[in-house]
Amino acid sequence: MSLKTVGVIGGMGPAATVDFMDRLLKATKAPTEQDNLRLLVDCNPHVPDRNHLQPDGPQPGPVLAQMARGLERSGADFVVMACNTAHAYEGEIRAALTVPFVSLxxxxxxxxxxxxxxxxxxxxxxxxxxxxxxxxxxxxxxxxxxxxxxxxxxxxxxxxxxxxxxxxxxxxxxxxxxxxxxxxxxxxxxxxxxxxxxxxxxxxxxxxxxxxxxxxMAVLVERTLAYARDGEALPAA
Amino acid sequence: MSLKTVGVIGGMGPAATVDFMDRLLKATKAPTEQDNLRLLVDCNPHVPDRNHLQPDGPQPGPVLAQMARGLERSGADFVVMACNTAHAYEGEIRAALTVPFVSLxxxxxxxxxxxxxxxxxxxxxxxxxxxxxxxxxxxxxxxxxxxxxxxxxxxxxxxxxxxxxxxxxxxxxxxxxxxxxxxxxxxxxxxxxxxxxxxxxxxxxxxxxxxxxxxxMAVLVERTLAYARDGEALPAA
CATH class of the missing domain: 3.40.50.1860 (Rossmann fold)
Incomplete structure (x- = not known):
């Protein structure tokens, strides 16, 4: 068994991140604690609001890129993000990673x-x-x-x-x-x-x-399990 | 407002970690998403079982110390652990940190x-x-x-x-x-x-x-808020 470690860019909002973790845990149906996936979660509610951006204000892209880099450095084999809107910055996230980013x-x-x-x-x-x-x-x-x-x-x-x-x-x-x-x-x-x-x-x-x-969110849970637990080939980094 | 970033050594078990995050979120009662705490969570269910240790087998201490170090390196201002039993290895965790560890x-x-x-x-x-x-x-x-x-x-x-x-x-x-x-x-x-x-x-x-x-767990939620949000002085590192 070789489970992959999942990096989670979260906190947008935090309730959605908790919901993702809870659903992933329940969907895993692990026979023992040790059969669950390892998750590295950066639950960061301080990412600038994606829906109320000021042109001259702080932008989400650099913050999300930094979070992604931190997750990879901590050992994530691939990275997901529990927020649809923040995928507008997917390019900056991918550019910051050498491991795959799984796009919701x-x-x-x-x-x-x-x-x-x-x-x-x-x-x-x-x-x-x-x-x-x-x-x-x-x-x-x-x-x-x-x-x-x-x-x-x-x-x-x-x-x-x-x-x-x-x-x-x-x-x-x-x-x-x-x-x-x-x-x-x-x-x-x-x-x-x-x-x-x-x-x-x-x-x-x-x-x-x-x-x-x-x-x-159900898609993200199902696909995370496929990639991290069931050995499905990840998309290219 | 200067909120502290909380490092969470978790995954023992993962449901307890999700419960901690959920309760902390609800207890925070943040007026906006951005008023919530940033959590860096290492939800690692692969820590050797604290209750069934083999003398010659893998030990939890070094794994927990490594998790703690990773959380500090990622930006945690202090570290908590959502598991009572794993506090048997508190010494090894503290030795790995330069930021405070808040003991449950x-x-x-x-x-x-x-x-x-x-x-x-x-x-x-x-x-x-x-x-x-x-x-x-x-x-x-x-x-x-x-x-x-x-x-x-x-x-x-x-x-x-x-x-x-x-x-x-x-x-x-x-x-x-x-x-x-x-x-x-x-x-x-x-x-x-x-x-x-x-x-x-x-x-x-x-x-x-x-x-x-x-x-x-309620103690951990209340004390985490006191240290990270309300500015209470942290214990010494």
């Missing part, structure tokens, strides 16, 4: 194609920074899948809700609002909804909506 | 004295490795508190239960068994019960027992 965006796009090949229009619940960087729109377009996003009013509601979740609001009202936003995408023609922000699944689950939910 | 044992003993000064006999639910190292017995004796431990049969039941919890068993049966073991200590005269293993509070809470429960 690329893995989600690949899983959408493999598991839901009939889907031609995917609804996307994601933060403004993620939408602006066109992470999913461009990745899905390569597979000839159209990305449906919320309109300006819907996005404003989503962002308000997102920051309430980041403050710890996992209430029924928060759940109802996320479900209403997912329903807007379905009404617009989405054949599947991508929970494209790691805070979304904290308040939205498959039973809540009438179309398939593609939970990017 | 010392903090628990101090909190017992401060909050429950009337208690003269404390019951201890702890693993065999923790008992053998006399971590709590010696620390409490300094404050003239006697430590009551389970008898051989009770300890065997505790260890069986502990390894079931480490495999993910948080069932009602597991809860009932932990409660029964706590009740044995109370029947023997314990005026308070110390959950002296980070797995214990996963299946035992204050309402379950008739005497005060001193949850060492």
């Amino acid at each position: 965006i690329a893995e989600t796009a690949a899983m959408l194609k493999a598991r839901h090949p009939q889907v031609k229009r995917a609804g996307l619940l994601a933060a403004s920074g993620c939408l602006d960087a066109r992470l999913y729109q461009d990745a899905l377009a390569k597979n000839e899948v159209e990305t449906l996003t919320l309109d300006a009013e819907g996005l404003q509601r989503f962002m308000t809700l997102l920051y309430e979740i980041k403050r710890g609001d996992l209430s029924d009202a928060a759940r109802a609002e996320m479900r209403a936003l997912a329903d807007l995408l379905i009404a617009a023609g989405a054949e599947l909804v991508i929970a494209g922000c790691t805070e979304v699944p904290l308040v939205l689950a498959q039973p809540d909506i009438a179309k398939p939910l593609l939970d990017t | 044992i010392a903090e628990t003993a101090a909190m017992l004295k401060a909050r429950h000064p009337q208690v003269k006999r404390a019951g201890l639910l702890a693993a065999s490795g923790c008992l053998d190292a006399r971590l709590y017995q010696d620390a409490l004796a300094k404050n003239e508190v006697e430590t009551l431990t389970l008898d051989a049969e009770g300890l065997q039941r505790f260890m069986t239960l502990l390894y079931e919890i480490k495999r993910g068993d948080l069932s009602d049966a597991a809860r009932a068994e932990m409660r029964a073991l706590a009740d044995l200590l109370i029947a023997a005269g314990a005026e308070l019960v110390i959950a002296g293993c980070t797995e214990v509070p996963l299946v035992l809470a204050q309402p379950d027992i008739a005497k005060p429960l001193l949850d060492t």
Whole structure:
């Protein structure tokens, strides 16, 4: 048995990182403590906010690159990041690493194609920074899948809700609002909804909506296990 | 605001580490994501089992020392460990660090004295490795508190239960068994019960027992916040 050590760029937000670790632990179903994966986690909530950047202010890229370097230096065999929006800085992270970076965006796009090949229009619940960087729109377009996003009013509601979740609001009202936003995408023609922000699944689950939910956090858990435990070949560094 | 970065020696077991992070996050009650603490976590389930050591086999001390060094090198201002039993190797960890190590044992003993000064006999639910190292017995004796431990049969039941919890068993049966073991200590005269293993509070809470429960994980959360957020002076390195 040769388990790989997983570096985790986290803290965006910290609840999403804890959720990732918790789900990974439960999915591992290790017969003994020692059969679990070793995780090196930099849970850093002080990364500049990806959705409210000042042009002259601190930028997330250099901070994320430094975190990635630290994880590699500490022994990570590959690095993942438990935040969709921060993948806008994937280039800077990769440039800082000599070990592979497993992209949540690329893995989600690949899983959408493999598991839901009939889907031609995917609804996307994601933060403004993620939408602006066109992470999913461009990745899905390569597979000839159209990305449906919320309109300006819907996005404003989503962002308000997102920051309430980041403050710890996992209430029924928060759940109802996320479900209403997912329903807007379905009404617009989405054949599947991508929970494209790691805070979304904290308040939205498959039973809540009438179309398939593609939970990017679940993708990250499944793919991390495949690479770290099951010996699947990693993408190139 | 100058928050300190917390290094966390974890993975013993991983569920206890996730529990620590989750509780710390909830206790922080940060108004924004950026007000949370930065945690550097080495969640390493491959530390040799503290309760089943082979004299000629791998020892936990050097592994824990290496983890501690890595956390300091990555930027930890102080280091904590989310496992009671592994404090048997506290000396090796301290020797590897130039930043302070906050001892869960010392903090628990101090909190017992401060909050429950009337208690003269404390019951201890702890693993065999923790008992053998006399971590709590010696620390409490300094404050003239006697430590009551389970008898051989009770300890065997505790260890069986502990390894079931480490495999993910948080069932009602597991809860009932932990409660029964706590009740044995109370029947023997314990005026308070110390959950002296980070797995214990996963299946035992204050309402379950008739005497005060001193949850060492709660102590670690509270003291970590005091040192990292509230500016309390750290113990000497």
